Amino acid sequence: MxxxxxxxxxxxxxxxxxxxxxxxxxxxxxxxxxxxxxxxxxxxxxxxxxxxxxxxxxxxxxxxxxxxxxxxxxxxxxxxxxxxxxxxxxxxxxxxxxxxxxxxxxxxxxxxxxQVDVQNEKTREGLLIAKANGKKLGRKAITQDKILMIQALCKEGYSNQEVADKLGVSRRTVINYKKGSKQIKN
Missing domain, CATH: 3.40.50.1390 (Resolvase, N-terminal catalytic domain)
Incomplete structure (x- = not known):
C-alpha cells in the first residue's frame, strides 16, 4: 500500500x-x-x-x-x-x-x-544586533488591570482560552497570571 x-x-x-x-x-x-x-x-x-x-x-x-x-x-x-x-x-x-x-x-x-542551523544563526545574530541597538525584545508587558481581569474571569469559571480570547492575550499569559503566581514587572 x-x-x-x-x-x-x-x-x-x-x-x-x-x-x-x-x-x-x-x-x-x-x-x-x-x-x-x-x-x-x-x-x-x-x-x-x-x-x-x-x-x-x-x-x-x-x-x-x-x-x-x-x-x-x-x-x-x-x-x-x-x-x-x-x-x-x-x-x-x-x-x-x-x-x-x-x-x-x-x-x-x-x-x-x-539550512535550519543557518536560519537559526541568522535569527540569533539579528536579535543580538537589535538588542545592541537598544531595541526591546519580547512581548509587551500587560497592565495590572489586565492581570486583575484575568484573575476575575478565571474565578468566574471561564476557561483559559475563553479568557485569552476575551482579553486579546495568549492562553499561556492567562495561565501565568491567573493565580497570581507571576507578578507584573515595574
Missing part, C-alpha cells in the same frame, strides 16, 4: 502542492500534519508509524517533510529499512530500497539540517 505523509510547520501554510503530488503518485491514504519538523513528538507521524506495515511504501513530497534534523530523518529511514517499509521522496526522486537512494537520503538530510 502506498501511504502519503504531508506536513507544514504552521496553520497559515497549506498542503495543496504536496497533496497534488502525492495523489498523482497514486497514494491510497494520506496523513496530514501541521507541526514543526524539529518537533519529534508529532502525533500524526506517530499514528502513521503505527499504521504502516511491512511491504507498504511511505511517499512524501520532500525529504524535509519527514524531519528537519539529520538524527530524526536517519532514525526514521533506518526504522523503515528494518521494518521492510519502502520510502519515496518525490522532489528528490529518492527510493531507499537502493544503496544510492539510501546514501542520497542521508546527504539531503544533512543539507536540510544545515
Amino acid at each position: 502506498r501511504i502519503g505523509y504531508m506536513r507544514v510547520s504552521t496553520v497559515a501554510q497549506n498542503l495543496d502542492t504536496q497533496k497534488a503530488a502525492l495523489e498523482s503518485y497514486g497514494v491510497e491514504r494520506i496523513f496530514e500534519e501541521k507541526a514543526s519538523g524539529r518537533n519529534i513528538e508529532r502525533p500524526v507521524l506517530k499514528e502513521l508509524l503505527k499504521f504502516i506495515r511491512s511491504g507498504d511504501t511511505l511517499v512524501i513530497y520532500d525529504l524535509s517533510r519527514l524531519g528537519r534534523t539529520v538524527h530524526q530523518v536517519v532514525k526514521l529511514l533506518d526504522d523503515f529499512i528494518k521494518r521492510n517499509i519502502g520510502f519515496v521522496s518525490l522532489k528528490e526522486s529518492l527510493d531507499i530500497t537502493t544503496p544510492m537512494g539510501k546514501a542520497m537520503a542521508h546527504i539531503i538530510a544533512v543539507f536540510n539540517q544545515m
